[in-house]
Amino acid sequence: MTQENKMGTMPIGRLMLTMSWPAMLSMLIQALYNVVDSIFVAMISESALTAVTLIFPIQMLLISVAVGTGVGVNSLIARRLGAKRYDEADLAASHGFRISFINWAVFALFGLLFSKVYMSAYSDSLYIVENGALYLLITTVFSLFVFIQVNTEKVLQATGNMLLPMICSLSGAIVNIIFDPLLIFGIGIFPEMGVVGAAVATVFGQFVSMCFGLMLLFGRKHLVNVKIKGFKLNWEIVKDIYNVGFPAMLMQSIGSIMLFCINGILAFSETAIAVLGSYFRLQSFIFMPVFGLNQGAMPIMGYNYGARNKERLMKAYRVGIMIAVVIMAIGTLIFLTFPTQLLGLFSASERMLEIGVPALRIICLCFIPASFGILTSTIFQATGHGMLSMWQALIRQLIGIVPLVWVLLKIGGLSLVWWAWPLAEILGTVYSVIFIRKLYKKEIESLGNEIKSLG
Template identity: 85%
Template sequence: MNGENKMGTMPVGKLMLSMSWPAMLSMMIQALYNVIDSIFVAMISESSLTAVTLIFPIQMLLISVAVGTGVGVNSLIARRLGAKRFEEADLAASHGFRIAFINWAVFAIMGLLFSKTYISAYSDSPYIIENGALFLMITTGFSLFVFIQVNTEKVLQATGSMLLPMLCSLSGAIINIVLDPFLIFGIGFFPKMGVAGAAIATTFGQFISMCLGLTLLFGRKHQVTVKIKGFKFNGEIIKDIYNVGFPAMLMQSIGSVMLFCINGILAFSETAVAVLGSYFRLQSFIFMPVFGLNQGAMPIMGYNYGARNKERLMQAYKVGIIIAAIIMTIGTIIFLTFPEQLLKMFSASDNMLKIGVPALRTICLCFIPAAFGILTSTIFQATGHGMLSMWQALIRQLIGIVPLAWILLKIGGLTMVWWAWPMAEILGLVYSLIFVKKLYKKEIEPLGHENEKYNQEKNL
């Protein structure tokens, strides 16, 4: 357990790639099954796609709570391992699993009681209300699987193990993709379940991922040990988890709140809502690899911050930005060049193409500045400054986009709404530049002086 961790010794570029590619591949597969879900649902009808799109913010909120808590657990474990405080790392992992059950109970109750009320606020179509509410009840009722799955993956990632979490996500995604057509359209002996079939395929895939993750975590030796018995909640550990985890949760849920608001702004057009849903599934192919890179970069940054190694911390940050910028540039080129072909994957009507083609070409202009924002958010979280990440996300995804979208709709109509995304991203870029510079001067630059002093004392 006390051997030198690779996050403190391996060359940073090689380490970043070795730790990131499994998460990047895993999240690409996650994006793939979200898109395939929507492609199959769109084959039923445009109203079915609209129903699933209206549910998407709730799914994002659920994932935000799961991932936000997991990020807090991940960051705390990585920092404690870097500081050689192994017992506290074990406690952080143990708390994460208990918290997962609490989070699940909240969403399951809310889904059971308020699904129809929520859908009815956005649509008066009986078909959309019925199918949307059923989809929501299924996904929230069985959300325990995803809460435990995400926590398991974050614990494994915090120890530097990125391949095992990838295998967990990959297994669930494959199961989901395979089951989708059988359960949606009733192929073979499977019943034809429509939109509900997509929800069941998703939850069953999450169940498989959870089972594999638990097997890998408890069936092998790791630097972190999760305690099942003789365990009591510790207020300080929970506080440490949510010092980073709560802002990360809010940061991710901001995207969900933004979609609530934008769906409301676009409620006058069912087709515009369908376009927005299609965009968010398509852009996940571009953003998910960067979020996978984020997962590989965070434990490296957190470990070396805990180990007071300025050079490796900053090198990880710079390498991460370069890789993210390359990915985002490729994504921008694809969206600018092939918007019609991308939308036709969702059985787009002529009206949907008329609205969607300029929408995709406009929104994708936010991709490249987002690369810098995402990696800057990572260094904020890795150094224990989750609030800086939260405010960055507020500017990029809520304070910026929603008012701009409303104003632009009033000024120039639907075509202008999509400019809210690149404009908000520029605001986020300015914020990131200001505060990462402050963080560097106040906390990161002094790490170099600490190491110099330590080396001088060591040589005396």
């Protein structure tokens, strides 16, 4: 059974687990090194943690562009493979690499010109501005590594190979975790670099992941063949990539915009910003496995949509939701039971615990409804309807949360702010229910009928 055929023939439950577990493990490792990075930075001071938290939206935006483009490449490759249009699948993969260089140039230019301006807009602290600007400069100028890494992983995932991308992510995460304390605190032969050391360790980990990914992609045979040169940029293919990729990019970058706005609203309290930063790193342990599930589910859904197999498409959607709900329920229980211990990982002060413990217990109520939203977004993307995903994300992460944060802060102060997350997730769930029903009736319900009638 070839990798191509298994997405159309293997039992969905086993296929979903086979396709998803490497990505889920990979995303867990990614979450681990994000948290470890912040744990070590927090050991320097709360101001150091605040500096890294203020940079987090830019890092999220950068990853959003990389992953959004990769999702577009992934979706197009999977649909072309399902439709047996192999040359077009090759071209989609090849175009992804050229686009990566363009995206890198934009962020590198931003880092060179605006790092200090950005940090100064959020803080008057010289320590926070100086260290944050250096961290931002390093991670943007060397972001080519992560753009190529993500594109490589998405190409491999689109062919049904989820194990090799996991190896790429795992290698970089391990390197990052090892070098974080060495470069932050100056252990052994390494210089003590503080916050800047965390940036260098992150970039070095991304470089290692990129190298592994390129070796695995070009050193083995796969269902798609990638060309670096020898072809002209086809704007129709770029358009097809971004029909799904641009909404996916916007969908993920909405989280960055949301953090920009909320950091501004909470700028009166350095501790509240530190709590928010700690929460986003902690919740990644819960959300990242679901995003890994998303990565495994998308090529299955995309392949069977291209093959016009309604039963397998919808079963993949239902199985994905069930697995996601279980993961999110476990996460909710952990956040409700151990908020003090979770915040203690970041050397939390008494004031940080006072704000953060109730915050974690309230925000985690959004986890279970989010599982439905994430998998519904996956089927939107897999069927080529990225705009539906984008609007869902707008409601869940921007249109809902930011106004609610502002209103709740005015009504009841900081203690009410955290209810914005579960309330926004309720709005997102209503949207998801309405539009998945419309998509099913308009496109999915009739899949395969023309084949049966010809038979």
